[in-house]
Amino acid sequence: MALLLFFFALPNALLLSASFVKSEAQQLTHELTLENYAFLFTRALYVWAFIRTFVVGFAVGLIDVALGYPLAYFLVRSRSRWKGLLIALALAPLLASVVVRTYGWYIILNRFGVANDLLLGLGLIDERIAFMPSTGAIIIGLAHALLPYTVLTIMGSLQGINPNLELAAMSLGASRTRTFLNVVLPLSFPGIAGGFILAFSIAISAYATPAILGGPATQVMATAIYGFMTQLLDWSIGAALAVILVVCAMALAYAAARLGARQGAL
Amino acid sequence: MSYCLAMNRSSRRRFLKRSAAALAAPYIITARAQETLVVNTQGGEYQELVERVVIRPFEKKFGVKVLHDPTGTASQDYAKIRASRGAPGFDVAGLLTPPEVILGVKEGLLEKLTEREVPNLRHLWDKTWQVIPPGSGAPHTLQYAALVYHKEKLERPRSWTDYWEPQKKYGAKVKGHVIQYNPANLLSVYALIHAAQLGGGGVDNMEPAWQRLKAQKAFVGVVVTGSAEAVPHFENGEVWISPYWSARSGYYIDRGLPFEMIIPDEGVIGLFDVACVPVGAKNKKLAYEFLNWRLDPAIQREWALAYFSSPTRPGVELPAKFAASQLTTQEQLAKTQFPDSDVIGARRKDWTLKWQEIMA
Numbered sequence: 300m301a302l303l304l305f306f307f308a309l310p311n312a313l314l315l316s317a318s319f320v321k322s323e324a325q326q327l328t329h330e331l332t333l334e335n336y337a338f339l340f341t342r343a344l345y346v347w348a349f350i351r352t353f354v355v356g357f358a359v360g361l362i363d364v365a366l367g368y369p370l371a372y373f374l375v376r377s378r379s380r381w382k383g384l385l386i387a388l389a390l391a392p393l394l395a396s397v398v399v400r401t402y403g404w405y406i407i408l409n410r411f412g413v414a415n416d417l418l419l420g421l422g423l424i425d426e427r428i429a430f431m432p433s434t435g436a437i438i439i440g441l442a443h444a445l446l447p448y449t450v451l452t453i454m455g456s457l458q459g460i461n462p463n464l465e466l467a468a469m470s471l472g473a474s475r476t477r478t479f480l481n482v483v484l485p486l487s488f489p490g491i492a493g494g495f496i497l498a499f500s501i502a503i504s505a506y507a508t509p510a511i512l513g514g515p516a517t518q519v520m521a522t523a524i525y526g527f528m529t530q531l532l533d534w535s536i537g538a539a540l541a542v543i544l545v546v547c548a549m550a551l552a553y554a555a556a557r558l559g560a561r562q563g564a565l
Numbered sequence: 566m567s568y569c570l571a572m573n574r575s576s577r578r579r580f581l582k583r584s585a586a587a588l589a590a591p592y593i594i595t596a597r598a599q600e601t602l603v604v605n606t607q608g609g610e611y612q613e614l615v616e617r618v619v620i621r622p623f624e625k626k627f628g629v630k631v632l633h634d635p636t637g638t639a640s641q642d643y644a645k646i647r648a649s650r651g652a653p654g655f656d657v658a659g660l661l662t663p664p665e666v667i668l669g670v671k672e673g674l675l676e677k678l679t680e681r682e683v684p685n686l687r688h689l690w691d692k693t694w695q696v697i698p699p700g701s702g703a704p705h706t707l708q709y710a711a712l713v714y715h716k717e718k719l720e721r722p723r724s725w726t727d728y729w730e731p732q733k734k735y736g737a738k739v740k741g742h743v744i745q746y747n748p749a750n751l752l753s754v755y756a757l758i759h760a761a762q763l764g765g766g767g768v769d770n771m772e773p774a775w776q777r778l779k780a781q782k783a784f785v786g787v788v789v790t791g792s793a794e795a796v797p798h799f800e801n802g803e804v805w806i807s808p809y810w811s812a813r814s815g816y817y818i819d820r821g822l823p824f825e826m827i828i829p830d831e832g833v834i835g836l837f838d839v840a841c842v843p844v845g846a847k848n849k850k851l852a853y854e855f856l857n858w859r860l861d862p863a864i865q866r867e868w869a870l871a872y873f874s875s876p877t878r879p880g881v882e883l884p885a886k887f888a889a890s891q892l893t894t895q896e897q898l899a900k901t902q903f904p905d906s907d908v909i910g911a912r913r914k915d916w917t918l919k920w921q922e923i924m925a
Contacts, residue, residue, distance in 0.1 A: 324911040325668055344922050410786070411801050432788070515747035516788045516924045529644040530749035530790075531914045532668065 311545065318542045322535035335539035345523065349543070352503050352520040353551075355437055360499035362442040364491055367449035371490075372483075374450070375457040390447045397444050401508045404440045405431070408512070432514035440508040445501055449494035456490020457483070489560065496555045503548055520544045600629045602851045605642055606659030606840075608635025609793055610816075611872070618871045623858050629851060638791065639665050640749070646674050652845025656852040659705075659840045659859075662751055663906035664913070666697045666839050675701060676842040682853040685860035688878040690895075696837055696903045704837035705859035706868065707875040707892055708812040709901060710755040711826045711833060715805040718742070725759040725829045728806055729777040731784050735806075741786035742805035744798060745778075745924060748917040749790050751909075755834040756808040757916065758904055762831065768908050771916060778923050788924060799824060810836070815873025815890065826890065835892060835901040837877065 321330040339345045374386050392400060407413045408430040418424045430436055460483060468478040506521040513519065518526075520540060527537030607615045612635045620631045634655050637645065643665040645653040651674040661669070669675035678700045680687050686703065693704055714722050719735055722728065731739040746753035757774045764773020787798045792813055798804040799822055811833075814826040840859055842852045858864060865876040869883060875891040876883075883893060892898055 325914075326672060342918065342922075344918065344925055347925070411803060429786075514788055515749070515790045516921070518921070518925070526749060526917070529641045530638075530747075531917060532640060532644060532647070532665075533914050534647075536914075 314538050314541050314545075317534055317538035320535050322533050325532045327534060335535045336543075338536060339539055339543065344518070345540070348518045348520055348523050349547075351434055351518070352544070353547070355434060355441065355509070355519060356499040356503035356551075358438045359441045359445060359502040360495040362438070363446050363449035363498040364453075364495050366442070367446055367494055368453055368487075368491065371450045371453035371457055375454055389450055392444065393447050397505075398507050398511070400444050401440050401511045404436065404443070405511055408436050408439070431512050432517045434513070434517060436512040437509045437517070437519065440512045441502045441505055442498075444505075444508060445498040448497045448501070452494035452497055453487065453490040456487045456493070460486045492555055492558060492560075496552050499555070500548055500552055504544065600851070601632060602629060602657065602848050602855060603632045603634060603655040604657040604659050604855060605634040605637065605653075605655040606657070614871050618867050619859065619864060622864070623855060626858075627851070627854060631855075639751075643669060646843050647672065650674070650845065651843045652847075653843055656842065656846040656848045657840055657855050658843055659838075661702065661839045661841050663697050663837060663839065663903075664751070664910040666701050666841060667907050668910055669841060670698045670701045674844055676844055676846070676849065677701070678703065678842070678853070678856070683857045683860070685857050685878070688860065688862075688880075690877060690879060690898055692898050692903065693837065693877065696906065697839060702839035702841035703856035703860055704839045704877045705856075705865070706812070706838035706872065707835060707877050708810050708838070709828075709833040709835045709892065710752055710759075710808050711811045711814055712829050713799075713807050713809045713814050713818075713824045713826050715742075715799075715802070716823050716825050718802070718805045721825070722806065722827060723830055725756075725831050726763055727829075728756070728808060729760045729763060729781055731781070731806060739805060740784050742803065743781060743784045744787045744789065744795055744804045744807045745781075745785045746792075746795070746808070747788070747790040748913060748920050750792060751836060752792055752808055752810060753920070754909055754913065754916065755836075755904075757920070758834060758902075759808075759829075759831060768904050768912070771912075771919070775919055775923060778920065782923065785924075811890065812872050812874040819873065832900055832902060835898070835903050 317327065318335055319331050319333070321328045321332040321334060370389060374382065374389060377385065379385065405412070409415075410427045410429055412430075414430060415424075415427045419427070464482055464486070465478050468482050469475070473481065503519075504521055505519075506525055509517070509519045509522050510525070513522065515522075520543070524537050524540045524544065527533045527540060531537075604620065606619075612633070616633060620633055623629075624631050639660055639662045642653070642658050643661060646658060646669065658675075666675065678686060683703055686700070689704065690707075697704065712722055712725065712728055719739070722734065727734045728743070731743055746756070748754050748757065757771065757778070758768060760774035760777040761767050761771045762773075764776065766773040787795070787804050789795050789798070792810055795804065795807060795809070796813075796817065799807070799817065809826070811826060814824070818824055818826060840856050842849055842856070846852050859868075860878060862876075862878070862881050865878060865881050866883065868874070869876050869881065869891070870887065873890075875893055879893075879895070881893075883891065892901055
């Protein structure tokens, strides 16, 4: 535990210190400054990158919970002899690299892609539409890539619910819908919160999918950090951006975890 | 009778040989490790090419093993060098560009080279040391940012204006078929410098470039960062006009891409690809040999023909037709612009920010 904390704390401490150092002509100086943060908070481009990052995180979390919950519920409650196969199919996207899956969406969404061909073929559009690069394309790609994580988390929570509780509720006259809303849903809330946090946390720090489906003109924080660190070689501003991402992500994940724990305890 | 005594003479010899080998194993392994060179250079579609033309013949001549690291762009490779304080895990940073080389010299992360270590340095074009600090690396490839266009869709452009203000020459049909590159790619920086020059500016006054970028935005259909990312958009007919590296242009046109490469009336900006040795390289001696090998006239010729680039030293014989599209004479080099990479490095962040604000 101490070792894990050390390897988490040390790089973050270095990141934090670099974010307060002035950078001149791509070189770190010994001068302490708050300019890096001021630079980021006074440029609309990066303010939009913050907003876009968290919009993407929330949207991906919500979509994955909305799609993942029914799927997880079905997989847990199913008595089909194909249950094992169905679970394997639900988790199959994890077998392919996220880059491969994202390029699948690239082939579908680009201006000369399958979606445009289909819409043109059906006569629904006259001109090709630019589905990407866009924030919507990033959300679609990440929601698909992260769905298995949400399904797994919610499945774990649903499996932990004693089926006798549902039987007891129904034996006392509750309908299936009421049993689900009053018994199953509240008891599975920690799983929902966990699935949301997981999808949210991975989505806001994801690089490959936003880079491919968003491109250089639709930046999120991860792609902006990458740009400062490896393309512009300005490590001060890159570090400041990374600190903001880590602090915001930890605060939001902590808040969501507290909320999940409180709802689960009720 | 003891076991030793029971051994015949040949068995005893074998035993002694094996014992000696076991005792000497750490030294043998070290000696072999010293004969391994790790080279970071081209990957992707060029991996096979660089291995066939440069790396394998080097291995054969020197009887050594080269481990080829094909990952990263020039700035990413330099980020690795910086993050590891000069010991990035490769002995040769084979594909840096002048801005990274200049930064590497300032930060003391690249070995200073002399003609003693790399004798072929003395044969390079005089211009070389005006572009990068003397002895900072071995420039092995020379190319330029050309203008390419789709032959079946557009008339031949003549000027950088035809790219920056495409509606003037081509009208509305060009809308959505112009490509823009993020200034993280030097190609974009060079194209922006041309745009600034069209309006009387330059690296010290980029305002005319931003005006042109704003006006051009309505006609831009594709925005990418890496040069290789543009290729699928050329192939599917989405992009009709683009600034593009002369080497990549030659490579793809030779493979059937319906594009033509031109040198606009205003001229072009040249680029040296430079091989450097990080200060923490494990096998510096062999790294210097590799740098010298890259500048060898026979290798320069083979590489230029295979990569569609120009040699970095005079006197390399090339077929006349091929040489016509390359920078092979003192006069051609004098006409080619080489903007101050120190200034580019210092201002690139601001230019990128401005570009992103306009294009976002």
